[in-house]
Amino acid sequence: MSIEEANGIRATVRGFISRASNVTNLDDDDNLFDSGIVNSLFAVQLMTFIEKTFALEVGIDDLDIENFKSLNATTAFVMKKTGRSGG
């Protein structure tokens, strides 16, 4: 797992979340859904953004709130789906 790759993915996802919400000081582990940071459209928008940006498909087996609950969780999910994670 490359730290540079993870940082790049995290920065890309952070940019999207910032554009979709009114939060600019998002911490890596802030819970996006419990905190009300995002609106009701966000879940599918985030999914679509990840699919398009990282050329992957979110499928039924990926439907787990743990995969998308925070910036770090989403970064780890993308790393795993794109084969950039050892885990």
Place this chain on the structure above:
Amino acid sequence: MRHLLTQSQKDKYEEFEAFVTANVEPFAEQWDREQRVPDSVLSKMAECGYLGCSLPRDYGGQGFDTVTFGSLNEAFGRGSSALTGVLTVQAMVSMALLKWGTVEQKRTWIPPLARGETIGAFALTEPGAGSALQSLSMEFAQRSGADTLVLNGTKKWISCAQFAAVFLVFGMLGPRSVACVVPKGARGLRVEPIFDLMGFRSAGLAQLEFRDVEVPAANLIGKPGFALSHVAPVGLHFGRISTACSALGLLRGCFEESVTHAAKRNIGDKSVGDIGMIQSLIASMGTDLEAARSLCYNACRAEDEHLAEAFEQTLIAKYFSSRAAVRAASDAVQIWGASGCHGSSPVSRYYRDAKIMEIIEGTTQIHEAILGKLFVDRAGRSSK
């Protein structure tokens, strides 16, 4: 806008227009009066591939891009909003299944939908849960040790439910939202037609009563807990694209019927179109038409590019087009005068159908709540 379409998209658009001119417009008033669409027109739509148009060819669909799907809905919306409702709900069910179905579920359910042999209906709304989807009371129970779900509850205002063969039903399994495919013949499921609607009179709306309806747990679509956050939004997104473009078609119908009438009808030695106040109504309608067309096709293109912004652009397109259709229909009746108030005129049907566009796939007020918050949040962020 047509210059922005590819040659293939232009060719399809002309095909759709020809189909609607021959098979829809001459009969739309009769269907509206009889409150039903005949099987024959549904069969023709199936033969042309329109009922599975957005589904991949691998499943027997046509693999239309979203711009082509939008133009299909615009063409049909010009002829009959109610019939366009079939395209709307078929896409809602099909695209939700395509996105969240398992390989086996897709193999089972999608090919008949793609071929148009099966019509689907999107059973989300309840008597007490329209805009407030978190209030769903449809109850799913899972028998312990059995791979069976038991459904109890009521769904209402379900388009195409009178002739649908499968329903994508949303409800709650304990605290978790779920979605499940239920065939029409399931024991304990009663379909009660709803008649005498103001508009969409031939769209086959019905109320569904579920009394201890048993379906295999294998019919669950997506994972429990994600039906409202992920499954329904995919269907509703395509429903909004369809409705926005259908409203665009209705708006175009109002415009074309208005300018034709205004040019032909005389008052004294002047045509209606020579009257400044009528010109004002037509100017407003024509401008709305161009704006709605731009918004709808921008939303379709965003979806084709799989952009996250497609959801926002679709909300904007649906919000604008449906409201503009209501304004245009009101003005079209005004321009037609007494003859526009009679059931035999297309504008009287447009007037009744247009209002439905502001209700389905999210009311105007729900769109305002989402878009208003989004715009305010964005402004707040940029001012920091």
